Amino acid sequence: MTKQMSDSMEPAEVKRTEALSAEIFTNIANKWALLIINTLGEGTMRFTELCAAVEGVSHKMLAQTLRILERDGVVNRLVHPTVPPRVDYSLTDAGLMLRTTVNAMCVWTRQHVHHIDQARQRFDERQV
Amino acid sequence: MTKQMSDSMEPAEVKRTEALSAEIFTNIANKWALLIINTLGEGTMRFTELCAAVEGVSHKMLAQTLRILERDGVVNRLVHPTVPPRVDYSLTDAGLMLRTTVNAMCVWTRQHVHHIDQARQRFDERQV
DNA sequence: CTGTATCCCATACGATACTG
DNA sequence: CAGTATCGTATGGGATACAG
Numbered sequence: 231m232t233k234q235m236s237d238s239m240e241p242a243e244v245k246r247t248e249a250l251s252a253e254i255f256t257n258i259a260n261k262w263a264l265l266i267i268n269t270l271g272e273g274t275m276r277f278t279e280l281c282a283a284v285e286g287v288s289h290k291m292l293a294q295t296l297r298i299l300e301r302d303g304v305v306n307r308l309v310h311p312t313v314p315p316r317v318d319y320s321l322t323d324a325g326l327m328l329r330t331t332v333n334a335m336c337v338w339t340r341q342h343v344h345h346i347d348q349a350r351q352r353f354d355e356r357q358v
Numbered sequence: 359m360t361k362q363m364s365d366s367m368e369p370a371e372v373k374r375t376e377a378l379s380a381e382i383f384t385n386i387a388n389k390w391a392l393l394i395i396n397t398l399g400e401g402t403m404r405f406t407e408l409c410a411a412v413e414g415v416s417h418k419m420l421a422q423t424l425r426i427l428e429r430d431g432v433v434n435r436l437v438h439p440t441v442p443p444r445v446d447y448s449l450t451d452a453g454l455m456l457r458t459t460v461n462a463m464c465v466w467t468r469q470h471v472h473h474i475d476q477a478r479q480r481f482d483e484r485q486v
Numbered sequence: 487c488t489g490t491a492t493c494c495c496a497t498a499c500g501a502t503a504c505t506g
Numbered sequence: 507c508a509g510t511a512t513c514g515t516a517t518g519g520g521a522t523a524c525a526g
Contacts, residue, residue, distance in 0.1 A: 248472055252413065255467050262519095263389045274447075277488055285380065288520055293489060303477025304469075314487040315526080324470050331462035332486055338456050339383050345377055345452055346382055348433025382496055388498095405508055421509060442507040443506085 235285065257302055262287055262295045264332050267304065271329035274320040304328060385430055390415055390423045392460050395432065395449070399457040402448040432456060 256262065262284070269275070269283045282290050296319060297303040304325040310316040321329055329331070367375070385391065390412070397403070397411045409420050422449060427433040432453040438444040449457055 235409070249469050250469055250475055254471065255393075255464070256389055258463070258467070258516095259387070259389045259392045261384055264387045264445055265383075271512090290521085291519060301478055301481040302474050303481075304474075309488095312487095313526095315489085317488060324473055325436075328466050331466060334459035334462065335456070336383070336388070338377055338459060338495085340385070342452050342456075343378050343382065346430050346432075346486055347378055353429040353431075417509085418501090419499065421500095437508095440507095441506095443509085444507060 254302060257298050257327070258304070262291050262336070263299060266292070266295055266299065267325060267329050268332045268336055270319060270321050271326070271333060272303065274318050277317055277319070280319060299325070382430060385426050386432070386456070390419050392463070394420070394427065395453060395457050396460045396464055398433065398447060398449050399454070401459060402446050406444055413482070417454060425437055427453070453464060 263289065265284050269280065272283075275283065277292070277296075280296075281289060283285060283353065284292065287295075289324070295307060296307070300307050303322055306318075306319040306320045306322050308320070310318070317332075386395070393412050393415065393421075394408065394481055397408060400407075403411065405420070405424075409415060409417060412420065415423075424435070426435060428435050434446075434448045434450050434453075436446040438446070438450070
């Protein structure tokens, strides 16, 4: 995770970068963040649309996760000064790159559902 | 996530597959599972080696997460009947495929640390 | 519509101790 | 060494209500 770091970096700077990496990874390596990123890959969406598109996410977790992703420069938030308010969410360039890897994870899941289902049955039998 | 499902499937079967997908995704879409999968991609490791290699993981979470990944057919667990016991963990074929996508996530994180750091500073300024 | 705030419960997690 | 069990705390996360 923290390998291949530039040799020209000060030890203190290296340490800070490692801490940042861990923090960033923690922010994106969770169910809601990954599902939101994957869904937003399909295009710009409003808050309510996202809430409906991301299976099982609550109002609260969507807002909370979107703030984190916005702060980390993964998600763009465009507010239209209208009444009622309209907010468009989309992926940044960095977010789009991340999304390709996230989507690969989703594809992997779909492709291995059956395989995993059988692995589980074998495991559960073994454990009596 | 649950698109592109075979047309030849019964409605009940489709529903079960969707539920399984969501469950599997929840199992792998968390910090420890992803870090463990990524680390195991470097090769077979023993429990204690893994515990040291995965930055910040506790004894308990490692054991717990390994069980889940083993059950889902992502991780192989090979017990040597010796004293003291020796257990080798490695990725299954399915796990290896998954690992390439997980590793891409890790690479993305490393490559965007600086970019994200700046995005955060801009965000925090804006929020006063 | 797009949030934020509060309450409250369930689970995640670390620390520690114990077993084969 | 490689776990499992227990305990206490912290965080995740749903439901609801409220505000701009």
